[in-house]
Amino acid sequence: xxxxxxxxxxxxxxxxxxxxxxxxxxxxxxxxxxxxxxxxxxxxxxxxxxxxxxxxxxxxxxxxxxxxxxxxxxxxxxxxxxxxxxxxxxxxxxxxxxxxxxxxxxxxxxxxxxxxxxxxxxxxxxxxxxxxxxxxxxxxxxxxxxxxxxxxxxxxxxxxxxxxxxxxxxxxxxxxxxxxxxxxxxxxxxxxxxxxxxxxxxxxxxxxxxxxxxxxxxxxxxxxxxxxxxxxxxxxxxxxxxxxxxxxxxxxxxxxxxxxxxxxxxxxxxxxxxxxxxxxxxxxxxxxxxxxxxxxxxxxxxxxxxxxxxxxxxxxxxxxxxxxxxxxxxxxxxxxxxxxxxxxxxxxxxxxxxxxxxxxxxxxxxxxxxxxxxxxxxxxxxxxxxxxxxxxxxxxxxxxxxxxxxxxxxxxxxxxxxxxxxxxxxxxxx
Numbered sequence: 001x002x003x004x005x006x007x008x009x010x011x012x013x014x015x016x017x018x019x020x021x022x023x024x025x026x027x028x029x030x031x032x033x034x035x036x037x038x039x040x041x042x043x044x045x046x047x048x049x050x051x052x053x054x055x056x057x058x059x060x061x062x063x064x065x066x067x068x069x070x071x072x073x074x075x076x077x078x079x080x081x082x083x084x085x086x087x088x089x090x091x092x093x094x095x096x097x098x099x100x101x102x103x104x105x106x107x108x109x110x111x112x113x114x115x116x117x118x119x120x121x122x123x124x125x126x127x128x129x130x131x132x133x134x135x136x137x138x139x140x141x142x143x144x145x146x147x148x149x150x151x152x153x154x155x156x157x158x159x160x161x162x163x164x165x166x167x168x169x170x171x172x173x174x175x176x177x178x179x180x181x182x183x184x185x186x187x188x189x190x191x192x193x194x195x196x197x198x199x200x201x202x203x204x205x206x207x208x209x210x211x212x213x214x215x216x217x218x219x220x221x222x223x224x225x226x227x228x229x230x231x232x233x234x235x236x237x238x239x240x241x242x243x244x245x246x247x248x249x250x251x252x253x254x255x256x257x258x259x260x261x262x263x264x265x266x267x268x269x270x271x272x273x274x275x276x277x278x279x280x281x282x283x284x285x286x287x288x289x290x291x292x293x294x295x296x297x298x299x300x301x302x303x304x305x306x307x308x309x310x311x312x313x314x315x316x317x318x319x320x321x322x323x324x325x326x327x328x329x330x331x332x333x334x335x336x337x338x339x340x341x342x343x344x345x346x347x348x349x350x351x352x353x354x355x356x357x358x359x360x361x362x363x364x365x366x367x368x369x370x371x372x373x374x375x376x377x378x379x380x381x382x383x384x385x386x387x388x389x390x391x392x393x394x395x396x397x398x399x400x401x402x403x404x405x406x407x408x409x410x411x412x413x414x415x416x417x418x419x420x421x422x423x424x425x426x427x428x429x430x
Contacts, residue, residue, distance in 0.1 A: 045109040045120060045180065047101050049335050054097055057292055057334060061092040064293045075307060076270075079297045086314040087300075088293050090323050097335070100328040103148060111180070117189075120180035121173040122147075126155040128167035132202060132420055134412070135171045139207020139231075140342055141299035142399060143179045145329040147172045149405035154412065165420065166413040175208065177341035179332055184341075189348055202416050206231040206400065211351055217359045226362035226388065228415045230400045230408070234365075234375045234383035235264065235354040244268050256376035256392075263373040264354070271303050271372070278346035288339045295339050296330045305370040305397050320396075320403030356383035364389035364415030366408075370397030389415040 066085070070077040104122075111118045122144060125131070134154065138146050147170075153160040154168040174181040176189050200223055205213035210229045217227050235243075238250055239257075243265040249258060277285070288295040300307055310326055313319050333339055354373075363384040367375045369392075377390050391411060396404040 042110050042112050045111045047104045047109070047180070049097070049101070053335055057331070058092050060292050061088050064088055064291065075304065075311070079301050079307060080311070083300075083311045083314055084293060084297050087296055087323075087327070090314070091292070091296075091327055091331075095324060095327050095331075097328075097331050099324070100145070100331075104144075107148075107151065109180075116186075117176050117184050118182035119173060119176065120144075121171055122151070123172075124151050124155050124170045126167040126169055128156075128158070128164045130165070130421070131155070131167040131169045132416060133169040133171065133200070134416075135173070135201060135203045135213075136401075137173060137203070137205040137209035137212050138175065138178070139205070139209045139211075140178075140345065141302055141329070141333070142207060142209075142402070143329055143332050144172050144174055145325070145332055146399055146402040150401050150409050150412075153405065153409040157409075157413070160406075160409065162409075162413055166417075168412070175212075175342070175345065177344055178338055179336055183338065184344075187348065189345070200225060202226045202228065202419065204228040204230075204412065207398065208345060211349065211353065214357045214359055215351075217361050217363070218357060220360055224361060226364065226416060226419045227359065228364040228366070228389075228412060230366045230368055230411075231371055231398070232365045232367070232375045232380060232383065233352075233354050233356055234379035235260075235356075235373070236379060236382070237355070239264070239379075240352075240354060254376065254378065256374075257378060260373045260376050260379070263371075267303065267372050274298065274301060275346055278343040279349075280347070282340060282343035282347050285340050285343055289337065292330070292334050295334055296327075298339075299330055299333065300326075303372055303398055306399060309370075309397065309403070321399075325402070359384055360386070362386045362388045362419060365391075366400070366411040366415065367392045368396035368398075368400050368404075369394060371400075372398060388418055 066081065069081045107122050107124055109120065109122050111120050113119070136147050136150070138144060151170055151172070153162070154170050157166040158164055177183050202225060203213045203216055204227065205211070206229060210231045210233065213227050213229060214233060216224055239261055242248070242250055243261055246265060246269055249261045249265075253261060285298075288298045300310055309319050310321065313321055313323055313326060333342065363386060365375060365380050365384065365387065367377075367380070367390070374392065377392065380390055381387055391414070393407060393411075396407055401408045
């Protein structure tokens with residue numbers, strides 16, 4: 001079945017109970033781990049890069065040929081030279097990849113082959129009874145690194161201010177072409193290709209993770225009882241058209257809607273450069289595959305608010321992220337050589353990122369203020385007919401789970417509380 005024939009079941013929600021792949025049930029459990037033979041085998045996975053790869057990285061960082069300093073006093077020309085030089089100095093001297101390698105290896109990790117591509121995932125079961133399985137999917141320039149802070153609060157809520165009834169079993173896959181997953185050797189790996197996991201579960205995503213999660217919901221497998229997103233697709237057509245054209249906002253907008261319009265118009269005018277390049281010519285990005293500093297700058301420049309936060313981090317300020325956490329994510333892309341393969345997802349996808357998809361199952365939305373746009377309640381209610389939860393937060397940005405793990409965890413607990421222990425149904429949004 002080719003890309004044009006519609007939905008081809010494939011690769012994201014993984015592990016532990018039953019996978020439905022192309023209509024075929026594959027029961028997966030501990031007894032299968034490590035057995036040879038067959039594309040449905042689950043194999044344990046550990047992270048280890050040789051010392052030579054880490055030494056090569058430091059050498060390349062130290063040997064960077066620097067361009068001239070920007071000729072403006074702000075970030076309007078891109079990531080400022082001083083920020084990247086501070087990052088490079090720390091990367092080449094003090095940063096230690098082995099620390100995050102140990103964090104990853106402390107978690108149960110696996111790979112399985114789906115449609116000829118090895119898919120990597122973390123799968124942590126709660127020790128508490130009646131835990132709700134959740135699949136959490138990252139985006140670009142994110143990775144599984146984004147979600148490491150939320151694993152223990154979700155699986156062990158009583159140790160983090162929650163109750164036993166808030167427990168989740170957590171599955172965190174690496175998208176194909178990202179991190180430790182395989183790099184597809186053929187086209188067709190867009191967000192529509194998804195896998196169904198468990199017999200009853202929920203799904204969460206932001207950025208590409210939202211696109212994948214919404215496509216899972218559109219397939220409406222009976223096992224998927226609800227979704228949560230921190231980057232919802234809610235923008236009405238007339239709003240999107242005006243913002244993309246840089247036109248004045250349509251009349252009659254509320255204060256929340258006007259604010260969202262201004263954020264969206266700013267992103268379309270100043271923030272789409274990376275996405276346009278990757279959507280059109282991802283293979284041309286050889287430079288970020290050859291220069292670790294070039295890769296870091298490309299990833300930092302995802303959006304203005306995240307860049308400002310990361311710049312403050314490298315200026316020594318205390319923020320939601322640390323220097324090490326920023327470099328953990330960039331180093332993962334570098335060591336796995338996935339700078340270009342991850343970019344191809346933009347080329348593959350034909351989805352309108354912010355357009356409502358008419359998700360037919362219960363949906364929950366957390367609207368963070370420093371996201372690309374903070375979705376208003378009015379747009380959200382129209383975009384998600386079965387909205388069960390909406391909250392407008394006063395802190396947090398695009399990488400919400402990474403920047404604000406406590407807030408993010410609290411949101412997931414609240415978002416899915418009404419779906420626990422009962423059949424999925426639509427209740428009034430908060």
